[in-house]
Amino acid sequence: MTILRAVKGMNDLFCPELNIWQKVEKTTAEIFSAYGFQEIRTPILEELSLFVRSVGEETDIVGKEMYVLKDRDEKLLSLRPEGTAGVVRAVIENNKVGLDGEMKSFYIGPMFRRERPQKGRLRQFHQIGAEFLGVSEPTVDVEVIAMLHDLLSALGLQNLRLILNTLGQPEERVDYAKALYDYFVLHADNICSDCQRRLQKNTLRILDCKQPHCIKIAEEAPLIQAFLSEESLSHFDEVQAGLSRLAIPYEVSPRLVRGLDYYNRTVFEMVASLGLGSQNAVAAGGRYDGLVKKLGGRDVPAFGFAAGIERIVLLLAEQVDAAPANLLDVVLIYADSVGKEKAFELLYDLRRKNMKADLDHKGRSVKAQMRRADRLGSKTVIVLGEKEVQEQRGQLKLLSTGETLSVSLLGSAIEEALKIS
RNA sequence: GUGGGUGUAGCUCAGUCGGUUAGAGCACCAGGAUGUGGCCCUGGGGGUCGAGGGUUCGAUUCCCUUCACUCACCCCA
Known part of the structure; x- marks a missing residue:
């Protein structure tokens, strides 16, 4: 039986299920435009170096999950593993951040990571993302999170939790990571082998470990709060106050860490308490004030997120009447x-x-x-x-x-x- | 990259402690009603039992390998 099949982890979509996708995409456009965000479309293929510089050379995404190919002129290209880098590149290149320095855009499209597929995780998957460039005030963090919250509730998703944390500014995080290292190195014999690796490579990630004995040790670890400046602390306080004013429930978790290098200060995740197996993050994002400058633009602050459409659809498919018949x-x-x-x-x-x-x-x-x-x-x-x-x-x-x-x-x-x- | 589970009809799955023509339900097609669907009845088509190799008189069944799917780890949306 030598029939041709789709590439592993890349799915075909057919109609009753695709109707749910259409509903998600339509709702996104409606709600995001109410928030003043405009759609942006950028190429799926970008120069490899864009992602190396933005996502971070040491991350797993860049280190082992990217589809890299060589163009005929020997230039190294990559299928985009996430959306933010391309949006930022496009905005800088086309000089789209106006004199007022602001830009609100959203996108919907496929992303590619060469991981082992499992429930809620594919090699070609699709994200809805939004990026708010140009404003450092914490009310922007609130606005973007609220927009995502509105989208997910308009779609009828239930049992979602918003988890919030702050990573401080890069220099604050370096100090914190050092302190964490000093702490965990004392317990090196008692943490799991993955965490021993994380200790050297990405100390913050130990906080994220699911092993019970690692969790226990992590509970006693120093907290980032002690390393944050006045400004970072009050920024985080204002984000929380803003969410509370909008009656958006959230939990603060000092254990929430993000995988991409470019985040600073506010980070968050929307996680499903049931229905997604262990890949339970429906959406995630945060502030990335340094990225635009790092990619060659002006010093423009920014906040954004990405949501996984497959994961949203997985949750919606469990609910009835999700797919209207095409009579x-x-x-x-x-x-x-x-x-x-x-x-x-x-x-x-x-x-x-x-x-x-x-x-x-x-x-x-x-x-x-x-x-x-x-x-x-x-x-x-x-x-x-x-x-x-x-x-x-x-x-x-x-x-x-x-x-x-x-x-x-x-x-x-x-x-x-x-x-x- | 690592580990577990599963591959039998279009779909969901039985089954064979190794033995002759491999089954069910649903779906599909036709007829019962010769120009009116759904329910019912009758009949029909459809499978190289994932692939390759080994053991055997004989393998869908046992063994090895491989591929695919799937779940989990790592990591992440």
């Missing part, structure tokens, strides 16, 4: 060749009047055509044969009740009848 208005059924000719004629006429009309091309029995109409979810059928063509009248049958009404085949009589039924 046909009418199926034209023919009993003989005269009826078939008439059926084709009426078919295109109805379609041009924006009625959802269809027929069976295969020339099967009336019974088979009826069954097909029923299966396709048509509201009505009309059976056409020599008699109907001669009389210029037919029976319009409502499939839900079985009742029929006589309609003229002339003019727009069918169309009128369909509108009423």
Whole structure:
């Protein structure tokens, strides 16, 4: 059996499920534009160095998960593993941050990471993201989080928790990481092997470990609060106050750490308490004040997030009535060749009047055509044969009740009848 | 990259302690009603039992390898 298959971790999407995607995308555009965000589309392929510089050379995403390819001119390109870097690059390159220094954009599109697929994780996956460039005030953090919160609740997602933390400014974080290292190195013999690796490579991540004995040791670890400046502390306080004013529930977790290098101060995650298996983060984001400058732009502060569409759809698919059926208005059924000719004629006429009309091309029995109409979810059928063509009248049958009404085949009589039924 | 689970009809799954034509439900097709769906009845089509190799008189079943899917770890949306 040597059939061709899709690349591992890259899925095809078909219709009842795709209807949920369409709903997610439509709701996103509606809500985000209410917040003054405009859509932006950037290439899927970027120069490799963009991600190395933004996401961070030491991160797993860049270190081992990127799809890298060599262009014909030897230039190294990469399929984007996340959306922020491309947006920032595009905004700088096209000089889109105006004199007021602000830019609010959102995007929807595929991202690529070469990981081992599992529930809620694919190699080609899709994100909804938003980036607010140009403002360092904490009310921006609140606005963007609120927008995400509105989207997720408009979609009807329940059992989500907003988890918040602050990472301070880069220099504050360096001090903190040092303190954490000094603490955990004393317990090096008692932490898991993954954490021993993290100790050298990414000390903050130890806080994130799921192993019970590591959690226990982490509970006694120093907290970042002691290392934060006045400004960072009050920024975080104002974010919390702002969320509270909007009645958006949140939890502060000193254990929340982000994987990308560019974050500073506020970071957050929306996690599902059930339904997603262990990949339970539906969305995550935070502030990244240094990134624009790092990529060659002016010193522009920023805040953003990304949400995983597959994970959202996974949660929505559990709820009923998520996928509305795509009903046909009418199926034209023919009993003989005269009826078939008439059926084709009426078919295109109805379609041009924006009625959802269809027929069976295969020339099967009336019974088979009826069954097909029923299966396709048509509201009505009309059976056409020599008699109907001669009389210029037919029976319009409502499939839900079985009742029929006589309609003229002339003019727009069918169309009128369909509108009423 | 590491570990576990699963591969039998379009779908969901039985089954074979190694043995002749491999089953069910659903779906599909046809007929019963020769021009009216859903329910019911009758019949029908459809499977190289994931692939390759080994053991055996004989393998879908046992062994090895491999591939795919899936879940978890790492990491992350």
